[in-house]
Amino acid sequence: MNNIVQDDFYLEEDTQKDKYLIFNLGNEFYGIEIKNVIEIIGMQPITPVPELPEYINGIINLRGKIIPVMDVRTRFKMPKIEYDDRTCIIVVDVDDISIGLIVDIVAEVITIEEENIVLPPENTRKYNRYIKGIGKLNNEVRLLLDCHKLLTEDELESLESVEEALE
Amino acid sequence: MSMNYSGDSLLGMFLFETTQLLEQLEESILNTEHTSSFTQEDINEIFRIMHTIKGSAAMMQYHNVSKLAHALEDLFDYLRSEENVEIDYSALTDLVFANVDFINEQIGKIEEGATEDDDATELINANRDFLAKIKNEDKGQSSSGEANASGNGKAGDGLQAEKNANFKYSYKATIYFSEGCEMENIRAFGIINNLEEVAGDIKHIPEDLMASEAAEEIKSSGFRFVFNSNCTYVDIHQLLMQTIFLKELELEQVDTSGEAKSDSKTLEANQSQASNVEKNQEATMASDVKKGQEDTTRQKQAQRQRPNLTHQSIISVPVEKLDKLMDLMGEFVISEAMVTQNPDLVGLELPNFEKSALQLKKITKELQEVVMSIRMVPLSATFNKMKRIVRDMGKKLDKEVTLTILGEETEVDKNIIEHISDPLMHLVRNALDHGLETKEDRIKAGKPAVGNIKLEAKNVGSDVLIIVQDDGKGINKDSIIRKAKEKGLLKRPVESMSDKDIFNLILLPGFSTNENVTEYSGRGVGMDVVTKGIEAIGGSVSIDSIEHVGTAFTMKIPLTLAIVDGMNVSVGESIYTIPTMNIKEFFKPVLEDIIIDPDKNEMVIVRGECYPILRLHNAFKVDTDVTDFEDGIFIIVKHDQHTICLFVDRLIGQQQIVVKALPEYILRSKRVKGLAGCTLLGDGSISLIIDVSGLNDLL
Amino acid sequence: MKNVLIVDDAAFMRMSIKMTLQKHGFNVVGEADNGKVAVEKYLELRPDLVTMDITMPEMTGIEALKEIVKNDPQANVIMVSAMGQEMLVKEAIISGAKSFVVKPFTEDTLIKVLDKFK
Numbered sequence: 001m002n003n004i005v006q007d008d009f010y011l012e013e014d015t016q017k018d019k020y021l022i023f024n025l026g027n028e029f030y031g032i033e034i035k036n037v038i039e040i041i042g043m044q045p046i047t048p049v050p051e052l053p054e055y056i057n058g059i060i061n062l063r064g065k066i067i068p069v070m071d072v073r074t075r076f077k078m079p080k081i082e083y084d085d086r087t088c089i090i091v092v093d094v095d096d097i098s099i100g101l102i103v104d105i106v107a108e109v110i111t112i113e114e115e116n117i118v119l120p121p122e123n124t125r126k127y128n129r130y131i132k133g134i135g136k137l138n139n140e141v142r143l144l145l146d147c148h149k150l151l152t153e154d155e156l157e158s159l160e161s162v163e164e165a166l167e
Numbered sequence: 168m169s170m171n172y173s174g175d176s177l178l179g180m181f182l183f184e185t186t187q188l189l190e191q192l193e194e195s196i197l198n199t200e201h202t203s204s205f206t207q208e209d210i211n212e213i214f215r216i217m218h219t220i221k222g223s224a225a226m227m228q229y230h231n232v233s234k235l236a237h238a239l240e241d242l243f244d245y246l247r248s249e250e251n252v253e254i255d256y257s258a259l260t261d262l263v264f265a266n267v268d269f270i271n272e273q274i275g276k277i278e279e280g281a282t283e284d285d286d287a288t289e290l291i292n293a294n295r296d297f298l299a300k301i302k303n304e305d306k307g308q309s310s311s312g313e314a315n316a317s318g319n320g321k322a323g324d325g326l327q328a329e330k331n332a333n334f335k336y337s338y339k340a341t342i343y344f345s346e347g348c349e350m351e352n353i354r355a356f357g358i359i360n361n362l363e364e365v366a367g368d369i370k371h372i373p374e375d376l377m378a379s380e381a382a383e384e385i386k387s388s389g390f391r392f393v394f395n396s397n398c399t400y401v402d403i404h405q406l407l408m409q410t411i412f413l414k415e416l417e418l419e420q421v422d423t424s425g426e427a428k429s430d431s432k433t434l435e436a437n438q439s440q441a442s443n444v445e446k447n448q449e450a451t452m453a454s455d456v457k458k459g460q461e462d463t464t465r466q467k468q469a470q471r472q473r474p475n476l477t478h479q480s481i482i483s484v485p486v487e488k489l490d491k492l493m494d495l496m497g498e499f500v501i502s503e504a505m506v507t508q509n510p511d512l513v514g515l516e517l518p519n520f521e522k523s524a525l526q527l528k529k530i531t532k533e534l535q536e537v538v539m540s541i542r543m544v545p546l547s548a549t550f551n552k553m554k555r556i557v558r559d560m561g562k563k564l565d566k567e568v569t570l571t572i573l574g575e576e577t578e579v580d581k582n583i584i585e586h587i588s589d590p591l592m593h594l595v596r597n598a599l600d601h602g603l604e605t606k607e608d609r610i611k612a613g614k615p616a617v618g619n620i621k622l623e624a625k626n627v628g629s630d631v632l633i634i635v636q637d638d639g640k641g642i643n644k645d646s647i648i649r650k651a652k653e654k655g656l657l658k659r660p661v662e663s664m665s666d667k668d669i670f671n672l673i674l675l676p677g678f679s680t681n682e683n684v685t686e687y688s689g690r691g692v693g694m695d696v697v698t699k700g701i702e703a704i705g706g707s708v709s710i711d712s713i714e715h716v717g718t719a720f721t722m723k724i725p726l727t728l729a730i731v732d733g734m735n736v737s738v739g740e741s742i743y744t745i746p747t748m749n750i751k752e753f754f755k756p757v758l759e760d761i762i763i764d765p766d767k768n769e770m771v772i773v774r775g776e777c778y779p780i781l782r783l784h785n786a787f788k789v790d791t792d793v794t795d796f797e798d799g800i801f802i803i804v805k806h807d808q809h810t811i812c813l814f815v816d817r818l819i820g821q822q823q824i825v826v827k828a829l830p831e832y833i834l835r836s837k838r839v840k841g842l843a844g845c846t847l848l849g850d851g852s853i854s855l856i857i858d859v860s861g862l863n864d865l866l
Numbered sequence: 867m868k869n870v871l872i873v874d875d876a877a878f879m880r881m882s883i884k885m886t887l888q889k890h891g892f893n894v895v896g897e898a899d900n901g902k903v904a905v906e907k908y909l910e911l912r913p914d915l916v917t918m919d920i921t922m923p924e925m926t927g928i929e930a931l932k933e934i935v936k937n938d939p940q941a942n943v944i945m946v947s948a949m950g951q952e953m954l955v956k957e958a959i960i961s962g963a964k965s966f967v968v969k970p971f972t973e974d975t976l977i978k979v980l981d982k983f984k
Contacts, residue, residue: 045852047741047845047852047853047854047855048741048789049829049833049842049855050786050787050788050789050841050842051840052833056833059829059830059833060853061847061851061852061853064498064501064847066827066829066830066847066853067830068830068832068833097830097831097832098830099832151832176881177878177881177882177885180877180878180881181878184876184877184878185878214921215875215921215922218921218948219875219876219879219921221948221969222876222879222948222969222970223876223878223879225969225970226878226882226969226970226971228970233970237949237950240950241950244950345978347972348968348975349949349967349968349971349975350947350949350952350955350966350968352952353955353956353959353966356956356959357959357965357966360959360960377952377953377956409982411965411978411979411982412975412978412979
């Protein structure tokens with residue numbers, strides 16, 4: 001019986017392989033691995049929680065489950081824009097932590113084969129610590145996000161800002 | 168693992184059952200302490216429990232635990248078969264407790280994920296030494312079952328003699344058993360037992376199947392036997408081939424010429440076997456006699472309730488399921504509010520709806536009560552653990568103590584029980600160590616030499632009080648004040664402090680020092696761990712004491728954690744919930760009562776008492792138009808000694824709320840001060856629950 | 867499919883035997899946690915096979931075995947014993963037990979014994 005379950009599991013893994021959910025922040029296209037995505041919901045009333053980093057807007061009630069939401073723009077130090085009816089919250093699950101990511105627009109789900117993904121250039125300072133690869137699709141590029149880093153990369157951030165200040 | 172267990176359910180069952188058995192064992196031993204002796208039923212019970220643990224642990228590959236249980240089982244097996252053994256009761260209980268502790272410790276480690284258990288050689292040897300010692304002292308005492316045993320042995324002979332008539336054929340056979348089948352000697356006995364129906368003159372090597380080395384011998388050289396029978400080779404072969412765990416069978420028909428020779432040998436063999444049977448059956452019979460006694464004692468035992476093990480009408484359910492049920496119940500309460508207080512209904516006249524809504528409300532309430540009651544567990548198990556602590560510590564400190572337990576049937580939520588065990592243990596240790604005087608001092612003070620510690624639980628409203636009271640020397644106020652001064656913990660003039668205020672100094676972090684740290688109560692931490700532990704579940708601790716008479720620590724804890732009464736308040740667009748139990752009063756601010764000191768600290772005078780004001784919009788950085796005191800409202804909240812005046816925009820109303828934890832990501836990214844969690848309101852929005860004990864830090 | 871009654875006072879043991887048996891296509895029709903219940907259940911369920919623990923409260927496995935065999939001389943009772951219980955196992959065999967396994971046993975061992983009665 002175990003084998004059957006496992007087969008199913010692999011099968012599911014397989015159909016999710018190389019698939020990315022693409023969203024926009026301004027003019028830039030970003031992608032996150034589909035296996036991390038739980039669902040996409042419209043903008044919700046957000047309850048602010050004191051003493052949180054600026055990029056965490058607060059918490060929302062997702063059918064009885066309380067999850068935090070992060071403004072990805074703020075996280076990337078991009079200028080804030082007004083939320084509108086195209087603003088979406090992508091609910092992702094990373095290492096058993098559920099979190100909502102606020103993005104401008106959700107575009108599509110696409111397949112990017114592994115051979116079409118290159119590592120980001122070493123010396124671009126701009127938010128590259130959250131990018132784990134650049135996917136090429138025809139003549140356009142998609143910046144593929146590292147969800148894990150998006151959630152955990154705090155210490156590094158402060159370290160680098162010190163370095164920057166030193167330079 | 169010896170079996171391909173799938174999942175953790177088996178491990179879970181092992182841990183659960185073993186823990187339960189150990190608790191049961193500990194309790195029955197503590198019950199024997201009044202008489203300082205074991206009854207036959209106690210001995211049987213301990214034997215059985217160790218037997219079960221031995222088997223289960225071995226199946227789970229915890230060999231050290233299994234071996235240890237085996238050694239103790241052997242000891243009690245001897246005790247139950249030898250009635251008149253002189254035993255050192257105290258030494259034996261110590262030994263049993265040491266075993267229980269060791270196994271418990273291993274269980275704890277396994278629960279935390281350890282895959283192997285620790286070596287138990289030392290304890291195993293202690294068990295064996297004890298057994299050897301009582302065996303020596305008991306030498307020469309013979310069992311009363313002897314007469315029966317020999318009678319039975321002869322009956323076996325008779326059966327063989329009957330078949331010892333004219334046989335047509337003689338056979339010689341060797342059987343090898345597959346490896347790991349265990350008890351090869353008994354399996355061989357089984358073969359002989361079967362064979363006896365069709366054969367006679369059976370003679371085998373090893374001769375004595377019950378000898379200690381018989382199994383080993385069969386393992387290495389096989390089980391060899393000769394016999395006479397009227398059955399054909401094919402029949403015999405078929406019969407022997409049915410042997411379970413048969414690895415190899417060599418069977419040959421021997422010609423009859425050798426028969427005369429083997430005949431006389433057979434007779435010898437029979438005789439020697441008979442005497443062996445006799446000897447060996449002594450033990451069996453002795454235990455038979457025992458069993459007779461057990462039957463009567465067992466009826467008594469049956470009356471001593473062990474509901475979890477024997478009653479089929481009780482089922483055990485994993486706690487996670489109960490937690491889930493509780494969660495769902497919470498959702499349900501919220502949904503009910505969402506429906507019956509739906510904003511769409513405002514202004515409508517719906518008599519039928521109202522009627523149904525009322526019914527729904529009633530059922531919801533009943534359902535909630537039932538769900539809560541499922542999670543309620545009596546305090547007795549927690550209290551019983553204290554018996555053991557009092558006993559062990561009393562012995563070590565050479566203080567004689569009786570422990571009086573009252574209200575152990577009082578029930579509290581399962582989650583809360585887990586939180587009070589440690590504080591309670593700390594208080595009991597403290598009472599024994601610091602509360603009670605030494606025997607000499609007690610006698611000098613004109614008190615009975617035996618001290619008393621009272622453990623009491625009782626329901627008071629929606630709280631449970633747990634009181635640990637000793638009749639010891641009480642607390643000397645002067646020495647507390649002195650010590651608090653030394654530590655710089657005295658924040659107020661002594662004159663303004665009540666006795667209770669002074670006693671409560673003990674509970675402050677940093678009060679307990681190394682000088683009174685002992686092996687037991689100290690452990691390098693102060694009484695503040697008690698306060699912290701109890702406050703974590705929304706309770707509080709208070710102290711009463713009369714010098715030379717005694718001290719009482721009272722822990723006040725809520726019946727249940729997850730659903731509390733709360734007052735919703737608004738600040739700007741945010742809604743916060745304050746647990747009703749923390750609210751002393753609320754009122755419209757009167758400007759004349761408000762004081763602002765040179766440092767811009769705001770305070771309010773209420774009936775002569777002065778409280779600091781905490782503007783919630785400042786503390787939580789919320790935008791609001793209500794910044795002038797006369798536009799908002801004051802809420803006096805109290806937690807322990809701290810009383811604070813909260814300033815909020817307005818009150819929304821009171822309701823039962825289901826406490827939910829903040830998401831882990833939030834808790835991880837920042838220690839959120841002053842928040843105990845969150846809850847869902849009737850309209851689906853989220854309200855943050857204020858942790859009154861944490862507000863002090865926000866001032 | 868053979869119907870089996872599992873008798874053991876330890877829930878853990880019952881569970882582990884049950885898991886093994888079900889895996890190998892036996893049908894566990896009942897469980898009992900002492901000898902008395904075992905006899906009652908045997909008479910009620912008439913299983914093809916019984917796994918019988920020896921040391922139990924109320925009524926031991928040996929006593930239960932004797933009761934069962936008295937009612938049904940053809941009963942297939944397999945004793946589940948522990949090391950050190952040689953004497954009791956011997957008594958069980960004399961009393962009509964068909965075979966026995968010794969705790970701790972492996973899946974293979976248990977199945978090997980029970981398969982004989984399949």
